[in-house]
Amino acid sequence: MSTVTEPRAASPQAPVASAAEDALDVRGLSKSFGQRLVLDGIDLRVRRGEVVAILGANGSGKSTALRCVVGLVEPDAGSVRLAGHELTTLSGADLVSARREAAMIFQHIHLVRRLSAFDNVCCGALGHVRASRSLIRTFLPSHVRDQAMSCLQRVGLEDRAGERASRLSGGQQQRVAIARALCQRPSVILADEPVSALDPAAADRVMALLRDLAHEDGLAVTAVLHQPDLARRYADRIVGVREGRISFEEPTERVDPQAVARLYTFDGDA
């Protein structure tokens, strides 16, 4: 008897997304908070195996777009297609299981500080495990524990598995958070300013890891970044967002530095 439901087998229509299909396909996403229009018809497509960086000034709506995909924010309009499932047509358990295809990395890392790195990584698999088998940490199914170890190995921290999360450095904590995201077995990783709180060396290591997860493991990685330089070095494509709209979308080598600079100027300042 398996206590883990395979995400695809459990999916309602079970259409296996082909490699050619976009893992994430967002169209016409709009959202306003009160009077303020934060997203004004955003389109975003991310394929498996590529890193897409989203650049934009504070308040341009880039984080809100990611939060709409994982359900932390309810969009006003638009469609979100994730690994072949149209999220806006789903509800209840189907929606929850379809959303497991997207894992999120946070700027403030959000590990449970008093748990070990290993226990934190196991938390990523909770959506796949029945509640009755998952309430006591030591009774988690052994294949979940094995999987958590292999995720920790993937981020190069298997030797720190038993260490409390709060005792790890910022960069190590963010890599544990990435391992937790991997333990969710997603096809899309959404990283919301993953390196803003890290020193340059740790930031490089985390960005390189995210790039490898796309290029080597075939994940679709989307990262909201505040450093155009990091985007240029690690992303395959760069999307510029300004005032809730896409202002450019180009392969990294074709991105115009002036267009990037324009993202951070305001009409009032000019």
Place this chain on the structure above:
Amino acid sequence: MSIGQHTSPLLPPPRVRLATRRTLGSGAVVIALAVVFVLAWQACEMSGSALVAGWHGMVDFFQQAMPPDLSWSGVVKPALQASKITLYIAFLGTVLSIPWALLLAVLGARTTTPNVVVYQLTRSLLSLLRAIPEVVFALVFVTAVGLGPFPGVLALLFHNVGVMGKLWSEAIETVDEGPVQALRVAGARRSQVVAHAIVPTVSPQFVGLLLYRFDVNVRASLVLGLVGAGGIGFLINQSIQLFQFDQMLTQILIVLALVIVVDNISAILRKRVA
């Protein structure tokens, strides 16, 4: 260039106003408190002269109590045995309240409650349980199950669920939202979020509050003895009714020792889990 040599004109620093609304407001509060103090003094018939005039009453009382009756088989041994019952009552009342307090704390914390209706109902239930003192619960349960330690345990259990549920729900509300959000996004259910994010984060606070409540419950179970719910409080009540104040003094000294020991042990344990 030193600080102060500006090329642009300097803005004046914000002006300090002396009689602001705030200082006037706090002055009014102090005057109001003084008025209430005088009214309360009169209403409670506070009188230093009555205390001095009645000095002899207290001296007589202590003369009757001194020396304490330290006979082993008649007083000390039964008092020690009753103290053991008092500890047992406090222990069971505290331990049995844990699952209920945990459930109500989760339902009554803004960050973990399923919806507003459940939140408000839980908060009301917790307030009700807190509002009814242990002694009142004990009286109710004594009428149901008769005299003895059992109604005492039930009384502590009910009141403690109210207090600990409230304290724990406040501890839960101070937990950082981030990890909770991260687990929700990963597809974890409410029970899983509680087990893997909230309980590990608040466990030192939970244990600290639990030990504090045990400490309080030992003292509360003394009072419960007065209404017939067993333990050393029951013996103290008996001694008073039979005017055997020398026995009462022995029993109170044993209570004093018991409270000091429990207080110290719980302080040591709380320091260890923090």
